[in-house]
Amino acid sequence: MDGLMNIVQGILGVGASVMLPIIIFIVGLVFRVPPKKAIISGITVGIGMIGINLVINLLTTxxxxxxxxxxxxFGLNLTIIDAGWPAVAAGTWAQPIAAVMIPVILIVNLIMLAMNWTKTLNIDIWNYWHMSAAAATGYIVTKNFIFGIFCGIxxxxxxxxxxxxxxxxxxxxxxxxGVSFTTGSAQGYALIGIPIGWVVDKIPGINKLDVKPETIQKRFGIFGEPMIMGIIIGAFLGILGGYDFAGILQIGMTMGGVMFLMPRMVKILMEGLIPIQESAQKMLQKRYGDREIYLGxxxxxxxxxxxxxxxGLLMVPITLxxxxILPGNRVLPFGDLATIPFFAALVVPSRKGNILHSVISLTVVITLALLMATNFAPVLTQMANGIVEFPKGAAEISNLDTGGNILNWIFLKLAELYNMVF
Structure with a gap:
């Protein structure tokens, strides 16, 4: 088990910018992309991922x-600290069950593809940790290795x-x-956010408010430009944080830079994926007719x-x-605040880019997420204890990514039910 864990940690340790090009190259060869083209595609995807990570780090910092x-x-004093997804991911990978889950997840995915039960080939191995976290939760709560594997599957x-x-x-x-999102946190927030968004769209008055970047730009001109929107939202965060004038300008310009640069980094990554996706479609059409395949x-x-x-940025002060004010909440949001745009990833398309409807939907989801994260704290604290350094003054930790994710929370409840029955 230690040997398998070392192999897994070694693979994950080199990072997405190194492993993703290798994975894309291998997938390209499987789908009969010429080797030269597969190499270029892999390197292009890796460069795109480097750019995305640079901008995400800029956002986070x-x-x-x-x-x-x-x-x-504002003197917030809550006893459970949101330590962020990295702390919980580290705690997850430290569990013995996590190493076993890597091949299990891949095998389950391949079986589902072979049986035509899914269209998605999940190549995002770094986010396998969400599935592994469910397995680790089942194992920690029940002490039953097989039940933990069952949860992960x-x-x-x-x-x-x-x-x-x-x-x-x-x-x-x-x-x-040709892409699908296989990130567990984005999916968990979507499972609640999409239905809530549908309800929001039925509310008289609110359903007439079309607050999209395109309509903002059309109505307010230069103030609707994405970079200007970023500057305004960044300045708003700086004002709430009590920054001085220079600090407000700095965070404003940084958020404007994030809004401007991120679409270009994603475009680079997609340039690398397109040849793989096209070859996959041609191969599948020859063999299965109209069958599609998505790259997760x-x-x-x-x-x-x-x-x-x-x-996501507007949700930061709203979440705090x-x-x-939420009765029963003991979680102080912190580590995952910069991750909220990822939580919005599947909610925003369901609202056709309407920022107001998306914010209202996520406000309801975040309210529920804080209560789930409070309930999840003892298990996540046990999972990360001794593995990561807890934030100063934290008696317990939780996070919004896992603790506030309805998918992970359901498996926590299943594990508790297992203990009651068995």
Whole structure:
């Protein structure tokens, strides 16, 4: 088991920018892409991922301090700290069951593809940790290794199905042909956010408000440009954080840069994926007729759309406000605040890019997510204890990505039910 864990950690340790080109090259050869073209595609995807990660790091290092400043300024005092997805991911990979789940997830995916139960080939191995987290939760709560594997398998099946079902609207809105999102957190938020968005669209008055980047740009001219929207939202976060004038300008320009650069980084990555997707479609059409195949990718690709980024950034102060006033919540949002645009990845297309409807939908989801994250805290604390350094003053940790994810929370409840029955 230790040897398998070392292999898994070694693969994950080199990072997406190194492993993803190798995976794309191999997938390209499987789908009969000429080797030279497959190499170029893989390298292009890797470069696109480097660019996306650079912009995400820029986003995180700007929003994180702003959120911390808001917490300090408004005197928020909650006993469970949102340690962010990296802490929970590290705790997940440290569990012995996680190493076993890597090949299990891949095998389940391949079986489903062979049986035509899914259209998605999930090549986003870094986000396999969401499925592994469900397995680790089942194992930690029940102490039953087999039950933990069962949880991970069922989670994998759900991820494949949700990826398929959400792909058409997602592809149409983001222009990501042949791609589906297999990120567990984006899917979990979508499972609640999409139905809520449908209800929001039926509310008289609100359903007439069309707040899309395109309509904002048409009505307000230069102030509707994505980069200007980023500057305005960034400045708003700086004001809430109590920044001085220079600090407000700096975070404003940074968010404007994020809104401008991210679509271009996603475009580079998609240039590498297109030859693979086209060859896969041709091969499948010859063998299966009209059958489609999607490449399962990280929901980070959604941040190339101004509506998704704007929705996520606007949700930062809203999430902090909800945390303060929500009865029963003990989670102080922090580590995953910069990850909220990923949570919006599948909600925004369902609302056709309407930022207002997306924000209202996610406000309801975040309210429920904070309560789930509070309930999940003891298990996530146990999972990460001794593996990661807890934030200062944290008696317990949780996060929005996993603890506030309805998919992971359901498996927590299933594990607790198993203990009651057996």
């Amino acid at each position: 700007s929003v994180g301090p702003a959120a911390q400043a808001m917490v300090a300024r 069922i989670y994998t099946v759900i991820v494949q199905i949700v990826a398929d079902k959400t792909a058409p609207k997602m592809q149409e809105y983001y222009g990501l042909e 990718m990280d929901a980070a690709l959604a941040t190339g759309a101004p509506a998704a980024l704007a929705t 406000f909800i945390a303060v």
